Amino acid sequence: MANVRDKNLKTAMVLFTVVAGMVGLAFASVPLYRIFCQVTGLGGTPGVQASAPEVKTDTDFIVRFDANTNPDLPWKFKPVQREVHLKLGEEKLAFYEATNMSDKPITGTATFNVTPLKAGQFFVKIDCFCFTEQTLEPGQTIDMPVTFYVDPEIYNKVNTRDVKTITLSYTFYPKEEEEGKVSALSQPSKAGEKG
């Protein structure tokens, strides 16, 4: 009599462990998903490298720029140039311009992605204002740089050979008051005055 009950409890404990494991996996999926996107460039996640590769090519390419501002952020935010022409593998510098239209200093952070989404892994940033938070004084206008190149591999892959133009898009959000919660996710390096 007792041994069936023991066996039942033992099986149930194993199954409860499975349930706990699956709950854990659900939460682990948050960082895993981010890493997966960064590694594979899925969903238009651009890559990050320290410098451009040695290989230069003669293939013409266009990068366009797009800017969005969250309605809660009283900034004017726009690209200085609509597009740049470059060769695959060539390092380029472009600027965005932001103005604080309010009468108090505000800190913002930008999210970014590129379209077409499949080109994400071939668009590589070397340096970007979006890596850090930006704080603007009332009425202040700053130019914010982004340095990037387009990986020549984009031309060698059959799925992306048709891509001749990439659009880089930013959306600026106000940085939230609660310090800990935002920084835990976006890991700002606090070097806010880059622009």
Place this chain on the structure above:
Amino acid sequence: MANAADAHHDDHGHDDHYPGFFSRWFCSTNHKDIGTVYLYLSMFAAIVGGGMSWYIRLELAEPGIQHIDDFQFYNVLLTAHGFLMVFFVVMPAMIGGFGNWFVPLMIGAPDMAFPRMNNISLWLTFAGLGMLLISAFVGSGVGTGWTVYPPLSSGIYHPSAAVDFGILSLHLAGAASILGAINFIVTIFNMRAPGMTMHKMPLFVWSILVTAFLLLLALPVLAGALTMLLTDRNFGTHFFDPAGGGDPILWQHLFWFFGHPEVYIIILPAFGIISQIVSTFSKKPVFGYLGMAYAMAAIGVVGFVVWAHHMYTVGLDVDTRAYFTAATMVIAVPTGVKIFSWLATMWGGSIDFKTPMLYAFGFIFLFVVGGVTGVTLANSSADLVFHDTYFVVAHFHYVMAIAAIFAMFGAWYYWIGKMSGKQYSEGLGKLQFWVFFVGVNLLFFPQHFAGLAGMPRRIPDYPDAYAGWNYISSVGALITAIGTVLFFVILFRTYAAGSKAEQNPWGEGATTLEWHVPSPAPFHTFEDQPDMSGKAPAE
């Protein structure tokens, strides 16, 4: 050995000793009573959820706005319809109701492994249903669709606590199902009658076993995702909010990692029920028993690696979509094995067209129609056009919604004699089948055409071009409603004036163990477990 597993029943001396009303139905630890309460819960939710869908069809009968001028209310109706039908009609009836009633009987066990936990599952389900009903009266209600995608479900678009109530409702129903799943797995693994090996279990028991594993693996992921959504809404986290580094697409991945196995959770017990019915009324063992059992296991496994076919339009790259298209189509193989084996079971059998068998035929027809459109939708390139049209609505109502309802009706007619001791009226049962069969086909088949013509889901109004098919669809809904009312008439007639059910009303084809106990099944059964050694598989 024979008395090994009935430790919980020491205080009951006789098979027919019933406790008082409150302790019998509210504090029940008896698998049959709990199953009965689950069935009533399911019927109540079906009336509410079905009523909502008929109200929706009333609005959609003609172009323009006739009855529902508050569009958020329309969203609340279709959302609650989905939640109710999935979590509080099909799951409680198939798993909680028929599963509780017949899994212990079919394996010759005296009860479930953890009878008190069984009671907890039952009342958590009730609490979940209560939470869902409350949510309709909080703020503007939950108008998110059953998929609860952020940002629609975030604080920006649903600021009231309604969505929080909805989330807690799913948490409770999910916890109930996880506990129930653990109970079923332990019962099936440890409490089978001596000699009943895994490969001798009836296919309904197999289907509940696979379903329980799906619940165990899928529901915790939903619970995790819902918790993230809850903290996003109330505690300032940013799991699904891009402003804080989150990603709303992550919700879709997590939701569908649960959501796709969920549709198999709904349909697998139906497979089990249909196997029992087809075998009984063809008076033959199921063709390819092992193939049938492992086809269900295969469907369960593959069901976990196809979730992104619900998200072809979010911007997945072409290789990912190619994989999910191929993986999705693979599911047609084990489901094809099942259809083939049911037909092969009937082939050459002495088929008896009683009401449960008619429902089994109906199920197979509906499932094949829905399966064919499923293979169509699996193509990611075609799905970009079909996505969020009525074609999808027609597909999933055929393949999992009314197919599951047909299996439930079939199971009710098949087992009501065993459960209540009263037999239904065969003539009325057949009439109810034909009314319902004509109704649902008239209701859902035209939606294929409306969808192919581009009619979007979840919209209370539509251009005049779609008026014809929508009118036919609404007429079908009316016929379905008549069929539903007829079912409840049959139910009351059975209780009030049904003839006495024999121990085995179906004759030589009904071989499983529940037909070896009297009708109605006594309060306690198989306290001495039968010895099944040397007997044939009890399919």
